[in-house]
Amino acid sequence: MGALNIFENRAVKLTVVSPKEVALGAALGGAGALLFLFVFPKGSISTLMHVLRVPGPGSGIALVVGPFLVLLVLVSSLLSPAKGGALIASMAFAVSYTLVVRLFGIATDPKGAFGSASFVAAIALFGLAAETVMALSGALSQVWQCVLTGALANTVLLVFYWLVIFPRTVGWVKWKDIPLLTGACLVCGLVTGFVAWRVSAPLARAVKEKE
Amino acid sequence: MCGPVDFGALQTCIINLAALSLAAIIAYGVCRAISFYRKHNSKRERPEEKVLTHLPCGLAVRDSGERSNS
Numbered sequence: 001m002g003a004l005n006i007f008e009n010r011a012v013k014l015t016v017v018s019p020k021e022v023a024l025g026a027a028l029g030g031a032g033a034l035l036f037l038f039v040f041p042k043g044s045i046s047t048l049m050h051v052l053r054v055p056g057p058g059s060g061i062a063l064v065v066g067p068f069l070v071l072l073v074l075v076s077s078l079l080s081p082a083k084g085g086a087l088i089a090s091m092a093f094a095v096s097y098t099l100v101v102r103l104f105g106i107a108t109d110p111k112g113a114f115g116s117a118s119f120v121a122a123i124a125l126f127g128l129a130a131e132t133v134m135a136l137s138g139a140l141s142q143v144w145q146c147v148l149t150g151a152l153a154n155t156v157l158l159v160f161y162w163l164v165i166f167p168r169t170v171g172w173v174k175w176k177d178i179p180l181l182t183g184a185c186l187v188c189g190l191v192t193g194f195v196a197w198r199v200s201a202p203l204a205r206a207v208k209e210k211e
Numbered sequence: 212m213c214g215p216v217d218f219g220a221l222q223t224c225i226i227n228l229a230a231l232s233l234a235a236i237i238a239y240g241v242c243r244a245i246s247f248y249r250k251h252n253s254k255r256e257r258p259e260e261k262v263l264t265h266l267p268c269g270l271a272v273r274d275s276g277e278r279s280n281s
Contacts, residue, residue, distance in 0.1 A: 035231075038227055038231075039224060039227050039228055039231065040224055041220045041223050041224060041227075042217070042220060043217035043220040043221075044217070044220040044221050044223065044224035045224075046216075046217070047216050047217050047218060047220055047221040048221055048224070050216050051221065
């Protein structure tokens, strides 16, 4: 009975996502996809990891792709008061990226399977993980919510790539590389989560002022 | 170890990133300049505040158009 009451209270607190918030998330996701395509052309992330002498596969996901998505998804989530902002932004990113790549025939790195169905699934899982962590850590302060979400969502993306995508494209990750890459992934997620929190505070203020 | 090396792509990446950072810094600077200009203008357009100095105990009432909550 008590559990039912808690569930009911939580259900009441859930706010419906308005079309305006959906549009904001979709716009952020679409803009993020275009920005990602512009900044990281085919082979740039792999070459950067080669220059930095970081072991792989997965270092590009942990250090570049994941943090970029964390920033995008957290800013979208913090700008919209209703739940679902993170998932909307991540889905918009995946769909926009895939559409642009396919429509314009842009070459992408085959290692990361960018623009494929498994890529869309990876990003959807990332958004879902971010949304879940944000919802479950509601009792914490906003900065801790962001830091925790950044770290965990980045790790979920990396693990999905290790288990589903990389075995088909480059091969399995070596056991000895896992601790280093996981540590780097967690640290990058934490730092990006904090940066997203810092960036979104003035942005949210500006959006409120305009409203 | 990390796939085929493509230094051209990395160079493009760095140039694009630098260009974006520069654009962001310029946009931020323009926004700050506009907000500073607006604040400066609104201060100049606002009429001089009337300060009643003859009230007892050094109380001074500012006629700034603000409404009190009490």
